[in-house]
Amino acid sequence: MRYVRTYAETFHLEEPLQWMEKNAWHAWQNRNSGGVIWSAWLTKTAESLTRKEGDDEKDVTNDAFGASTAVSVAFNAHVNRRFAKSMSEGLQPEYFDDIKFAQLTEDPVEGCVTTPVLSGGWICFRNVDFGQDGISSLDLRLKATKARSYVQVYVDELTDDGLMGRNSGFLTRGDWSDVVVPLRAGVTGVHDVYIRFSGDGVQSGGIKSTGSGSGVDSPVAVIGEIGTVYNLRGIRVGSSMDGLAPGIYISGGHKILKR
DSSP states (O other): OHHHHHHHHHTTOSHHHHHHHHHHHHHHHTOOTTSOOOSOTTSOOOTTOEEEETTEEEEOTTOHHHHHHHHHHHHHSOTTOOSSEEGGGOBOGGGOSEEESOOEEEETTTEEEEOOBOTTOEEEEEEEEOTTTOEEEEEEEEEEOSSSOEEEEEESSSSTTTEEEEOSSOOOBSSOEEEEEEEEEEEOSEEEEEEEEESTTEEEEEEEEEEESSSOSOSOOOGGGOOSEEOTTSOEEESSSTTOOSEEEEETTEEEEEO
16 A cells, blocks of 8 residues: 555556545445454454354454554545645645654644654655746745754755755744745746755744745845855855855845856
């Protein structure tokens, strides 16, 4: 079932997930009064946990594998989940597709959020439509409990090629706040989105788009606006343009060409 789910998510196929959901539903409906489900999902699980094998009856009381298969299909099915998502409508944590070093919890004000994430952890949303015009920046609802933490946005893969951007500087410790992450290029079409956290103790809430187009507001920055400088992969390379090699950089929401 894990392989079926991975296959469906990798190739953006909804039908296999619907198939798993149907099987999970039938398996649950055919549990016995003790909540046990054996591997014959379309057959009511016997109260005695015995089943016919020819002329004999087999006792499956200690056959844990039969019950584990129903758990597997239920765990991997997208029951009450969203297969297709729209970045223009925003992403809520409860519709995640994969997660690492965290789980979901309920905040009395913010609603569904992630628990404090360990450094290197992430939350993934698959089949996210950025539209034809593209999205240039995201607004993340975050809460940081420790210093020197930041967040990065990836599409499709957690590699340098997939890195689209990160927030400016480090997150401010304290209460929940909105953090803007400019994307290095206007992302269009359907992608998997990873929100990755560097530094322990960051919590994540909703995500929404805040800009559309190329990913950069203006081709030229006024010198007085230049602060922390990032390369096109969203990696911090300095606090000014001094000493940087010729190339294109991003600072203050602008693309800067250094000759």
